[in-house]
Amino acid sequence: MTRKARHEIFIHVILILLVIVLVFPVFFALVTSTLSFQESYKYPPKLLPGNQFIDNLKEAWERINIGRLFFNSTLISVVVAIVKTILALLAAFAYTHFKFRGQGWLFSMCMITQMLPLPVRIVPTYQLMATFNWINSYYALTVPFFASTTGILLFRQFYLTVPRDLPDAARVDGASPMRYFLQILVPISKTNIAALFVIEFIFMWSQYLWPLIVTTTAEMRVIQIGIKMLLASEQIAPEWNVIMAATVIAMLPPLVVLLVLRKSFVEGIAMQTAK
Amino acid sequence: MEFAPTFFKTLNIPRGEQMHEDKFPGNKFLPYLLIAPSIAVIFIFLIGPFGQSIYESFFFSTPFGTKTIFVGLRNYIRLFSSPDYLNSIVVTFKFSAFVIIVGLSISLAIAQLLNQKIRGVGFYQVALIWTYALSPTIAGVIWASMFAPATGLIPYIVSKLYDGYKLNWMTNGQLALLVVAAAATWKMLGYNIIFFLAGLQNVPGEFLEAAQIDGASSWKAFWRITFPMLSPTTSFLLFVNMLYAFFQVFGLIDIMTHGGPGNATELLVYKLYRDGFIHLNTGYASAQSFVIFFVISIVAIIQLRIVTRRAIYFR
Numbered sequence: 001m002t003r004k005a006r007h008e009i010f011i012h013v014i015l016i017l018l019v020i021v022l023v024f025p026v027f028f029a030l031v032t033s034t035l036s037f038q039e040s041y042k043y044p045p046k047l048l049p050g051n052q053f054i055d056n057l058k059e060a061w062e063r064i065n066i067g068r069l070f071f072n073s074t075l076i077s078v079v080v081a082i083v084k085t086i087l088a089l090l091a092a093f094a095y096t097h098f099k100f101r102g103q104g105w106l107f108s109m110c111m112i113t114q115m116l117p118l119p120v121r122i123v124p125t126y127q128l129m130a131t132f133n134w135i136n137s138y139y140a141l142t143v144p145f146f147a148s149t150t151g152i153l154l155f156r157q158f159y160l161t162v163p164r165d166l167p168d169a170a171r172v173d174g175a176s177p178m179r180y181f182l183q184i185l186v187p188i189s190k191t192n193i194a195a196l197f198v199i200e201f202i203f204m205w206s207q208y209l210w211p212l213i214v215t216t217t218a219e220m221r222v223i224q225i226g227i228k229m230l231l232a233s234e235q236i237a238p239e240w241n242v243i244m245a246a247t248v249i250a251m252l253p254p255l256v257v258l259l260v261l262r263k264s265f266v267e268g269i270a271m272q273t274a275k
Numbered sequence: 276m277e278f279a280p281t282f283f284k285t286l287n288i289p290r291g292e293q294m295h296e297d298k299f300p301g302n303k304f305l306p307y308l309l310i311a312p313s314i315a316v317i318f319i320f321l322i323g324p325f326g327q328s329i330y331e332s333f334f335f336s337t338p339f340g341t342k343t344i345f346v347g348l349r350n351y352i353r354l355f356s357s358p359d360y361l362n363s364i365v366v367t368f369k370f371s372a373f374v375i376i377v378g379l380s381i382s383l384a385i386a387q388l389l390n391q392k393i394r395g396v397g398f399y400q401v402a403l404i405w406t407y408a409l410s411p412t413i414a415g416v417i418w419a420s421m422f423a424p425a426t427g428l429i430p431y432i433v434s435k436l437y438d439g440y441k442l443n444w445m446t447n448g449q450l451a452l453l454v455v456a457a458a459a460t461w462k463m464l465g466y467n468i469i470f471f472l473a474g475l476q477n478v479p480g481e482f483l484e485a486a487q488i489d490g491a492s493s494w495k496a497f498w499r500i501t502f503p504m505l506s507p508t509t510s511f512l513l514f515v516n517m518l519y520a521f522f523q524v525f526g527l528i529d530i531m532t533h534g535g536p537g538n539a540t541e542l543l544v545y546k547l548y549r550d551g552f553i554h555l556n557t558g559y560a561s562a563q564s565f566v567i568f569f570v571i572s573i574v575a576i577i578q579l580r581i582v583t584r585r586a587i588y589f590r
Contacts (some may be wrong), residue, residue, distance in 0.1 A: 008393050015388060019402045022464060026406070028428065031587050045428045072326035087313045094309035099297035106310060115575060119522050120568040121556045124327035167298040177299040182566060188355045206410035208526030209544075214554055224412040228530055231416060240420045247416055254408040259373065270473045271291045 026251075033244035034056075037166040057244035064226040065218065071204055074253060075142045082199040083142070086192055088151025093181050095152070096159040097167060114149045118210060119150055125167040129214055140214040141222070145204065151196050157272060158192050159185070194261045195268025202254045223250045281309055325568075327449035332561035343558075360563075362538055363546045366452065368540060373456040373521035379512060380458075382467030383505075387497070389468070390475040400472070407465030412526035414462035415455075419531045445532075448539025455531050455540050459524045465547065468511055474508030475501065506581070514578055521567065543567055 022037055032040055033056055034049040043216075094100075094108055118125065125144060134140040162185070170180040211222045221229070227250060230243050258265065299305075310583025332350055336343040354360045389400055422429050422444060430442040445449040478501050486496040502509075522544050528534060534541035534549070541549075543563065 011388060011391060011393055012395075014397045015301070018385060019399065022403060022406065025414075025417045025421060026409070028421055032420060039427055041534040043426070045426075075329060081476075087316070089526060090309045091313040094306040096300060097298040097302075097308075098306035100303075100306045103306075106314060109322075110317060113317050114324050115568070115572060116321050117522055117571075119319065119326045119547055120353060120564045120571075121324040122547070122564060123331060123551050124324035127327075127533075128320070133526075141562070142317070144320040148312050152313065155517075163478050164296075164298070167508065171299060177302055177305060178321075180299075197278065202408055202410075206412070206523070206526075208410070208412050208529070209522075209548065212529075213548075218278055223527060227416055231419075237426075238420070238423070240423070244420065247413055247480055250414050252410055254410070255554065259404060266392060266469070268548060269469060269557060270476065272473075 029244045029247055032240050034249045035241045037239055037241055041226060041237070042240070052241065053245060056241045057249070059239075059242045060230060060246040060249075063242070064221075064229050064246065066223070066226065066249060068219050068221040068227040069221055069223040070219065070249065070253075072138075072141075073250075076138065076207075076222065077201045077204040077253070078167065079138075079142050079199050080145045080204045083146050084151055085196050085199050087146060088148045088156055088196065089181075089189065089193075091152045091153035091185060092159055095179065096156055110147075110149055110152055113147065122209075122213075126213055135214055136216045136220050141211060141220075146209075148196075148200065150199065154192050154196055155189060155270070157198075158189060163186070182226075191264045192268050192271070194264030198258055199267045200263050201257045205254045226250075295525065310321060328564050329563045330561075331558055332565050334558045335339035335490050336557050344364060348560065350558050351566075353559065354562055354566065359541075360546065363543050366539065366541060367521065367543045369452060370456050370459070370524075370540075371517055373453075373458050374520040374524075375513060375516045376389055377456075378460040378463050378467060379509070382512075383471050383509075384473035385464070386468050386475055387501075389472055404465045404469050404472075407469060409462055409465075410526065411459065411462055411524050412530055413459050415527035415530035418454070418461075421458055446536055448536055451532055451536055452540050455524075457587060458531065459520065460525070463516060463519055467516070468484065470508055470512055471505070474505045478504045510578055510581055517574055520570070562579065 012137060024134060028047075030047050034053040035046060036055075037053075039046055039050055055068075091110065097104065100213075103132060118244060129135050129140045129144075132139070132251045159205065168178055170184060206223065208224045211225055212228075215221050215225070218231075225248075227246055228241065230246055231238055276380065333345060333347060336345045337345045346433050385403060389403065390394060398536070421427050421506075422442070424430055424443050425441070433442045434440055442450075443480055447451050482504075483496055483501050486500055493497065521542070524542065525544050525548065528540055528542060528545050532540045534545045538546075544567070547563045547567070550556045
């Protein structure tokens with residue numbers, strides 16, 4: 001065997017071990033979700049799947065109404081990801097294709113907001129929701145998230161690489177700026193749009209603190225909070241099998257989004273780090 | 276986590292360059308119309324409340340806000356003379372240091388392994404990055420079950436390996452902090468690997484080949500060439516991981532420990548939530564918000580300095 005081949009086998013072994021170690025917690029969750037309550041408390045712990053997944057899921061469904069929570073999480077994640085993308089596309093277009101008074105200042109304003117994550121303004125933002133009468137509504141769960149510095153930067157970076165001839169040609173042909181934007185710029189931004197959608201969907205799906213504060217009834221909760229409710233209701237001997245069935249359901253949508261859009265996502269990230 | 280890698284670079288653009296050529300001259304109002312929705316959201320939900328938060332930090336208000344009294348800096352004085360708050364700062368510092376140092380080192384090592392020409396590399400990439408899609412809450416619940424004292428898998432393994440040793444991390448503050456930090460680090464690996472890998476793939480191969488010809492070991496080549504060239508990615512990830520360790524892990528802490536045992540895992544964000552939304556002490560919570568803002572600003576400025584220096588170095 002050559003030195004090179006031995007080296008390659010060595011790397012394969014390390015990588016396989018890494019994959020096993022990194023993925024193990026999720027594997028463990030999957031296994032637990034298929035066990036009965038007794039099996040889940042067996043000592044030594046079981047590492048082979050059982051056949052109780054459907055029963056566990058039914059149980060979790062009844063206790064926290066997973067269907068409704070799943071719908072809420074999906075709705076707010078999709079709405080926020082789409083609106084954010086649209087607002088960011090528009091703003092980046094304005095910043096890169098026009099010259100206007102206060103441009104630098106308005107751009108800095110967008111950038112500075114990266115320094116203002118929710119916890120540094122949480123109390124008044126909550127009070128604002130109360131003023132608007134938005135507590136326990138989909139408005140409170142979505143609207144405050146609509147601005148996206150990440151998105152503006154992502155599209156700006158890409159627009160700056162678009163050759164000058166493209167808008168020029170459009171202008172010569174008599175196309176209006178908006179027509180150029182909709183028919184040329186947006187279609188060639190596909191990769192970045194997909195990348196942003198992945199980032200924002202996962203970001204929204206993971207929200208926990210804000211939904212915890214602004215929702216007050218069971219039917220407005222998101223699935224992350226539902227899992228906490230399942231866990232909190234039984235302190236002494238948690239029914240891990242039921243909790244894990246809910247957990248498995250809660251990790252599916254972001255995973256599907258990531259895997260389906262993986263190629264564009266990775267390309268979009270590579271574009272970002274390139275310059 | 277949402278944060279754009281180009282953020283710091285953007286702050287560093289000279290004023291003149293930020294203005295682009297007008298590609299559609301003669302449209303006076305259109306650009307304002309295009310940015311209006313974003314600016315409106317930013318003003319109403321971000322800048323406005325932030326200003327309000329600073330203002331409220333100078334007031335004391337009774338629960339349910341029936342009465343507010345101007346107290347000057349007293350909320351801040353109370354904060355920094357509270358042992359609980361000082362403890363929370365130390366806990367947050369330890370926690371973030373672990374998440375950042377351990378998390379970034381492991382991720383960089385894995386990314387370096389993934390950046391080689393071997394068969395099936397695509398499979399490994401997917402297998403190692405997909406955990407990015409998990410939320411901190413889900414990471415928390417899975418780790419809580421694996422580590423469940425007396426009945427979980429890990430305490431079982433530990434007691435087998437160490438002759439019946441009982442891994443009672445729920446009663447040992449330092450151990451509890453270590454377990455939540457490890458869970459938080461695990462959740463972030465996928466994200467860090469994605470960005471390190473993208474960064475590594477942008478390092479020109481010629482540089483490394485040249486170093487090899489000059490007889491540099493691959494270890495040396497990594498530290499002398501790859502690592503410096505990776506610094507924009509590294510500094511970006513440093514900041515993102517800090518924001519993550521400061522804020523995003525709230526759900527993980529809430530699921531795994533509720534800040535306990537005692538207040539051994541009470542991060543700043545958790546204390547802020549408790550004071551503001553459980554004890555309804557808005558002035559006190561607003562002061563905490565400002566302290567957090569102050570800390571992340573300082574780190575951002577340091578970061579910006581580093582990026583600026585690098586930019587000059589490479590020009």
